[in-house]
Amino acid sequence: MTAGSRILAGTRIRPRLRGRELGxxxxxxxxxxxxxxxxxxxxxxxxxxxxxxGGSFLADQVALVAYLGSLFxxxxxxxLSGRRTDQVLLPTVGLLGGISLLLMERLxxxxxxxxxxGRNQLLWLLASIALMTAxxxxxxxxxxxxxxKYTWAVLGVGLLLLTFALGHDINGQRLALTIGPLxxxxxxxxxxxxxxxxxxxxxxxxxxxxxxxTNIGPLRLPPLPYLAPMIAMWAMxxxxxxxxxxxxxxxxxFAVFLTLLYVATARASFVALGMVAFVAGGFVLYQAVxxxxxxxxxxxxxxxxxxxxxxxxxQALHAFARGGILGTGFGAGLPAVGGLPPGGIPALHTDFPxxxxxxxxxxxxxxxxxxxxxxVIERGxxxxxxxxxDFRAILAAGLSLVIGVxxxxxxxxNLKLIPLTGITLPxxxxxxxxxxxxxxxxxLLIALSDRGVEPPPAPGxxxxxxxxxxxxxx
Amino acid sequence: xxxxxxxxxxxxxxFLGGLYLFLWSVVRVLLRxxxxxxxxxxxxLGRLVxxxxxxAEPAVGASFSLDAVTTLGRDxxxxxxxxxxxxxxxxxxxTYRGRTWYVxxxxxxxxxxxxxxxxxxxxxxxxxxxxxxxxVRLRLERPRx
Numbered sequence: 001m002t003a004g005s006r007i008l009a010g011t012r013i014r015p016r017l018r019g020r021e022l023g024x025x026x027x028x029x030x031x032x033x034x035x036x037x038x039x040x041x042x043x044x045x046x047x048x049x050x051x052x053x054g055g056s057f058l059a060d061q062v063a064l065v066a067y068l069g070s071l072f073x074x075x076x077x078x079x080l081s082g083r084r085t086d087q088v089l090l091p092t093v094g095l096l097g098g099i100s101l102l103l104m105e106r107l108x109x110x111x112x113x114x115x116x117x118g119r120n121q122l123l124w125l126l127a128s129i130a131l132m133t134a135x136x137x138x139x140x141x142x143x144x145x146x147x148x149k150y151t152w153a154v155l156g157v158g159l160l161l162l163t164f165a166l167g168h169d170i171n172g173q174r175l176a177l178t179i180g181p182l183x184x185x186x187x188x189x190x191x192x193x194x195x196x197x198x199x200x201x202x203x204x205x206x207x208x209x210x211x212x213x214t215n216i217g218p219l220r221l222p223p224l225p226y227l228a229p230m231i232a233m234w235a236m237x238x239x240x241x242x243x244x245x246x247x248x249x250x251x252x253x254f255a256v257f258l259t260l261l262y263v264a265t266a267r268a269s270f271v272a273l274g275m276v277a278f279v280a281g282g283f284v285l286y287q288a289v290x291x292x293x294x295x296x297x298x299x300x301x302x303x304x305x306x307x308x309x310x311x312x313x314x315q316a317l318h319a320f321a322r323g324g325i326l327g328t329g330f331g332a333g334l335p336a337v338g339g340l341p342p343g344g345i346p347a348l349h350t351d352f353p354x355x356x357x358x359x360x361x362x363x364x365x366x367x368x369x370x371x372x373x374x375x376v377i378e379r380g381x382x383x384x385x386x387x388x389x390d391f392r393a394i395l396a397a398g399l400s401l402v403i404g405v406x407x408x409x410x411x412x413x414n415l416k417l418i419p420l421t422g423i424t425l426p427x428x429x430x431x432x433x434x435x436x437x438x439x440x441x442x443x444l445l446i447a448l449s450d451r452g453v454e455p456p457p458a459p460g461x462x463x464x465x466x467x468x469x470x471x472x473x474x
Numbered sequence: 475x476x477x478x479x480x481x482x483x484x485x486x487x488x489f490l491g492g493l494y495l496f497l498w499s500v501v502r503v504l505l506r507x508x509x510x511x512x513x514x515x516x517x518x519l520g521r522l523v524x525x526x527x528x529x530a531e532p533a534v535g536a537s538f539s540l541d542a543v544t545t546l547g548r549d550x551x552x553x554x555x556x557x558x559x560x561x562x563x564x565x566x567x568x569t570y571r572g573r574t575w576y577v578x579x580x581x582x583x584x585x586x587x588x589x590x591x592x593x594x595x596x597x598x599x600x601x602x603x604x605x606x607x608x609x610v611r612l613r614l615e616r617p618r619x
Contacts, residue, residue: 031489031495035492037485038482045482088500207534327486375504
C-alpha cells in the first residue's frame, strides 16, 4: 500500500478475501461468455453462413474480454481495499451490464454515432464500473453528504432550472443539457441528489413528521410547516412534466419521495395523501398538457393509432408476443428487433431494451432480469436494516429503491401496464448519463454496506439544538 | 445443419440457465446472510423511544438501547435519566426475563403507568406499549437489527 492511501484511511490497509464475490463473478463471466458464443453463432446463421465462419467463437472478443476483465479488476480493488462491504452487488450489476453489452452488440450499430452502439456502450459501462469501484472502495465517511444536504438541494434545483432554461428537446421532451463539450441528461444526476437530500431531511425531521398535531377531517397530520417540502416535491414533479414534458423523471421522483417518506415515518396517511395529490395532479395534467393526454390515450388503446403515435407500443407488444416463453435467442429476433426493417421499435436502445430482451430471451429471460433488480432492492433494504443510524438507513433504502422503481416504471411501460414514460432501464439501456449516475448509486450503496465503518458523526447535539429551536418557534 | 440448429438452441438454453444459476447462488447467499442475522445475538434487547417530555432531558424522539436491567429516574445513577419534577429519584426498573419485558415500580411518588393503567408491583410490557413516568411518556420498541 502506498503512503497516501495509508494516511487516507488512518490505519494500515490489510487485503481481505471476498470469496462469494469471486464465485458469483465466475458464474457471471461464464454466463456472459455463453451468451456471446450463442450470439456469434446465431448472427452467422442469420447471415446465411455456417456458424463460426467469421473465425471467432465470440461476438466481439475485445469487448467481452475488456468488460469481464474490468469486473475482475473491480473485484481485485475491493479485495485490496480490505473493507467488509457487500459482495453481491458487483456481480449483479456485472450481469446486468453484460446482458446490456450483448444486446447493444446485437442491435444495428448505426443507431448512434461515434464508435457504434456496442463499443460506445462498452466504454460507458467501463466508466460506470470504474466510478462504482472508486466510490465503493474509497468513500468512508458520509459527512459530506449528511452535512451539506441543503447545498445538494440547491445544486439540484439549480440543475433543474438550468435544464428548463437551456435544455434542448429530444422527441418533444426537454431532456438533454449541453454545457461546453458535455452533454447529458440532468434528471439522472438529479435522482441521486434527490435521494441524498431526502435522506438528510427525513432523518433530521423524523420525530416532527411523526407528530400528529394537525387534524384535517379523518387525517392526522404533522405540524403544517413540515408539510411544505412535501408540497414542494409535488410542485417540482408537476413542473417537470409541464416544462420538460418528462413524465418518467416526474413519476420516478414522486414515487421515490413517497416511498422514502413511508420508510422514514411508517405513516400510511402520508402515502394516501400523496396518492390523492398524484391523482389530482395527473387529472389536471391530462386535461391541460397535450403530451400527457397522448401518452395516456396510447396506454388505453395503442391499436387505434397503431401506425402513428401508438406504433412504438404496438411493436413492443408484438416483440413480447414473438418471444414467447423461451425467446428466439440472442441475435435471432427480427432484423431490427421488434418490427420490420427499416423501423423496428423507435428508440429501442434507450427506451425499449426490455421489449428487445423479451423477444430474444422470452418470458423466462425477462423474469430472470427482473429477479436481478429484486436482488439489488433486497441488498439495499438489508443494508438499510443494519445501518448505524437513520440517515444511512434512509439513504441505503432510497438508493436501492431508486434503481428498483426506475426499472419497474420502464419495464411496466414497455409491457403497457402503465403509460409509457421515457426513462432508462438501469444498467441495460444505452446511454452515458444513466450508466454513470447508476454507477454512483451502486458505489454509494457498497460504501454504506461497510460493517467496519466509523460511527456516524456526533449524534445528538446538532439535531437537539434544531429541535429546541423548532419548539420555540411553534 | 440440424445439428448446428440444435447446438445453438442448447446454447440459448444454457445462457438462460446461467442467468438462473446466478440468481440461485445469490438467493443462497442471501438466505445464509439472513439466517446468520437472525441467529446473531443482538447487542440490545429493546429500545425506549421518548414520545413526550416537558424538559430537554430526555429530548423528544430520543431512543435508548436497553440492557437486561434498566433503571429510570431523576437520580444520576439511573441508567436512563428523566429530568422531570414528577419523576422520583429511582422511579422504575425495566427488566427482561424469559422473552418478556417487565416494568417494576420502585416505590415512586407518582406511580408508573403502562398504557394508562397504573403498575402495582410488577407488570408485563410488550413492544409498542406506552410507559408514563411523571410527565414523561416513552414507548417500548423492538431492538434494531
